[in-house]
Amino acid sequence: MSSPVGPSAPSNLSAAAARLARQIEFIVEVDKLKDIFRQTVTTQTRRAENDAEHSWHLCLCVIVLAEHANCGAALDVLRVLKMVIVHDLVEIDAGDTFAYDTAGMAHQHEREAIAAERIFGLLPPDQAREFRGLWDEFEARETPEAKFAAAVDRFQPMLLNCRTQGAAWNRHGITQDRVIARNQHIAAGCSELWTYAERMVQAAVDAGHLQPKPAA
Amino acid sequence: MSSPVGPSAPSNLSAAAARLARQIEFIVEVDKLKDIFRQTVTTQTRRAENDAEHSWHLCLCVIVLAEHANCGAALDVLRVLKMVIVHDLVEIDAGDTFAYDTAGMAHQHEREAIAAERIFGLLPPDQAREFRGLWDEFEARETPEAKFAAAVDRFQPMLLNCRTQGAAWNRHGITQDRVIARNQHIAAGCSELWTYAERMVQAAVDAGHLQPKPAA
Numbered sequence: 001m002s003s004p005v006g007p008s009a010p011s012n013l014s015a016a017a018a019r020l021a022r023q024i025e026f027i028v029e030v031d032k033l034k035d036i037f038r039q040t041v042t043t044q045t046r047r048a049e050n051d052a053e054h055s056w057h058l059c060l061c062v063i064v065l066a067e068h069a070n071c072g073a074a075l076d077v078l079r080v081l082k083m084v085i086v087h088d089l090v091e092i093d094a095g096d097t098f099a100y101d102t103a104g105m106a107h108q109h110e111r112e113a114i115a116a117e118r119i120f121g122l123l124p125p126d127q128a129r130e131f132r133g134l135w136d137e138f139e140a141r142e143t144p145e146a147k148f149a150a151a152v153d154r155f156q157p158m159l160l161n162c163r164t165q166g167a168a169w170n171r172h173g174i175t176q177d178r179v180i181a182r183n184q185h186i187a188a189g190c191s192e193l194w195t196y197a198e199r200m201v202q203a204a205v206d207a208g209h210l211q212p213k214p215a216a
Numbered sequence: 217m218s219s220p221v222g223p224s225a226p227s228n229l230s231a232a233a234a235r236l237a238r239q240i241e242f243i244v245e246v247d248k249l250k251d252i253f254r255q256t257v258t259t260q261t262r263r264a265e266n267d268a269e270h271s272w273h274l275c276l277c278v279i280v281l282a283e284h285a286n287c288g289a290a291l292d293v294l295r296v297l298k299m300v301i302v303h304d305l306v307e308i309d310a311g312d313t314f315a316y317d318t319a320g321m322a323h324q325h326e327r328e329a330i331a332a333e334r335i336f337g338l339l340p341p342d343q344a345r346e347f348r349g350l351w352d353e354f355e356a357r358e359t360p361e362a363k364f365a366a367a368v369d370r371f372q373p374m375l376l377n378c379r380t381q382g383a384a385w386n387r388h389g390i391t392q393d394r395v396i397a398r399n400q401h402i403a404a405g406c407s408e409l410w411t412y413a414e415r416m417v418q419a420a421v422d423a424g425h426l427q428p429k430p431a432a
Contacts, residue, residue: 016408017412020281020284020408020409021412023281024375026280027273027276027280027281027375028259028375028379030273030276031258031260031273031379032259032260033272034258034260034265034269034273035258035260035261042247042250042251043244043247043248044247044248044250044251045251049250050269052269052272053250053266053268053269053272055272055275056249056268056269056271056272056275056301057243057246057268059271059272059275059297059301060243060301060302061243063301063302064239064242064243064339064343065239065243077294078293078294081275081294085272085275085279086276086279123280127280156243159240159243159244160247163244163247192232192233192236193236195233196236196237196240
């Protein structure tokens, strides 16, 4: 068990203090999420967004948009928040996979599951199980909470893309049909948000910020 | 009311769609939080942390450490999370005030209250009231939830400072006595965390990363 100055220092802690120290080592480890960069750029300086900022922005989306969830007031907002807070931690080891990188996606879940073992395993066992369960639930996209979390996770980068003249889409040659195909599961968690997103994407095409499907 | 391509576009939305569009403009506006930089540096590259990353890191601290709150299981974790998600939004207009900048703190709350009016006022009125209420509760530090939120808000930068050899403290000549005086209200929300923090600070002094109180 590590002491307050770091993992290499000696320890003379009670079990309760050792549990807290272990939790704090986890909090230090996940600071690395601030250096995992995404393809999406921020609206102000148009630099690459990192996973920690993205995760915060999703939290904000959740508390602002929860009322629109398909399941209505039955949505367990706390569980949605917990999911979005931890959903990208696996990328500390596995890296970010761009939403349109089909090659990268082939082994994505495998790499991320190995990362989940290590990263959540830093916590005390009961919390490791809880956090791993949240990540598994998010990945499976079966519960109303996971569907809503996935909806905001797909909507937020679309929104940033639309407000930066399609920066990430254009850099990677992504066309409207791929944006629609990749993100339409937003409707499973929040059909109102998908209606908005479809209009937003069409507006981006009309403005010349996103290319339509190429002719066959 | 704005359309999906931005505030200047014409609108032909229903009341429900207009409400959603207004909420999404708020979500776009607060993207600016990613460019509000703090004195604290990250553990990996030692660049300045921004408010969005900091807010995410607090969310993570809340869900990992909630069990240690002084009020125990009575803690409303969802309300704590909502508070930490929105607690720094006022800094979009008011800027970050370093925890040890006593001159800057003189008019801090005044500047931030003006910012709160504008920023939360972007939301539909019912949500503007809810979010403003969360920020007021956080600032007043009277409820168990606000005390716990304030505890993690003070602990997280101390932790990053300790794990970066006191980078921000040393750059500003902050000494141990000021660290203790400024952060001891952590104990009001989470006395276990304060016990840990005191040991951590002493370890930083012992390691030469934080200077003790200067002789009178």
